[in-house]
Amino acid sequence: MPGWLSPALLVLWAPLGFRATCYYYRKAYYRSFFADPVACAVGEARPQAYCGEVKFPFILQNLHRYFLYAALIFLVFLWADVVRAFVIHGSLALAGGSLAILASTTTLTLYTFSCHSLRHLVGGKLDCFSCIASGGPRYRAWSWVTFLNEHHMGWAWASLFAVCFADLYVRLCSMGVIHDPVFATFVHLFDVPDKGFTP
Numbered sequence: 001m002p003g004w005l006s007p008a009l010l011v012l013w014a015p016l017g018f019r020a021t022c023y024y025y026r027k028a029y030y031r032s033f034f035a036d037p038v039a040c041a042v043g044e045a046r047p048q049a050y051c052g053e054v055k056f057p058f059i060l061q062n063l064h065r066y067f068l069y070a071a072l073i074f075l076v077f078l079w080a081d082v083v084r085a086f087v088i089h090g091s092l093a094l095a096g097g098s099l100a101i102l103a104s105t106t107t108l109t110l111y112t113f114s115c116h117s118l119r120h121l122v123g124g125k126l127d128c129f130s131c132i133a134s135g136g137p138r139y140r141a142w143s144w145v146t147f148l149n150e151h152h153m154g155w156a157w158a159s160l161f162a163v164c165f166a167d168l169y170v171r172l173c174s175m176g177v178i179h180d181p182v183f184a185t186f187v188h189l190f191d192v193p194d195k196g197f198t199p
């Protein structure tokens with residue numbers, strides 16, 4: 001891969017596809033950019049019959065549930081990063097970067113777990129919880145996802161801003177433009193080998 005190209009581009013398809021096919025964002029950009037429809041109970045701007053998402057490229061919106069599976073896997077790596085963000089020079093510590101990464105991963109988790117596809121998957125597609133095995137746990141999972149789902153739009157925006165902020169913050173720190181303040185150091189965990197490098 002050329003040096004000027006970020007390796008992050010190799011994984012960008014998953015978060016980008018997840019957001020682009022998200023039901024909330026679809027509603028927003030269909031209304032704002034395509035005026036199709038402009039709003040609920042408002043007629044079509046163009047004299048044409050609505051044909052749904054059955055043709056290319058919009059048929060690709062049906063991939064949303066698969067992007068959800070990818071997003072759930074990515075969350076595991078993001079939470080591993082959160083743990084690493086709290087280990088600074090071999091000690092458990094709290095820094096500006098730790099908080100930025102914690103905020104972005106927390107809001108991303110809430111955005112992912114409030115997904116309409118996940119709600120359908122855990123119980124929304126069922127007509128009767130008491131008629132199936134493990135109906136109780138499925139009902140509780142569905143209730144939790146439903147609770148989060150009511151605020152899906154909020155999680156969508158909060159996570160978008162939190163991720164952008166965390167990415168910018170980490171980038172500026174890595175370039176030496178800003179210095180990451182360490183607020184508190186708690187426990188020493190391990191010694192970091194001295195590589196003879198003084199920042």
Ligand code: FES
Pocket residue numbers: 018021022023024025064068111112114115116117118152
């Ligand atoms: S509906 Fe928005 S992330 Fe699935």
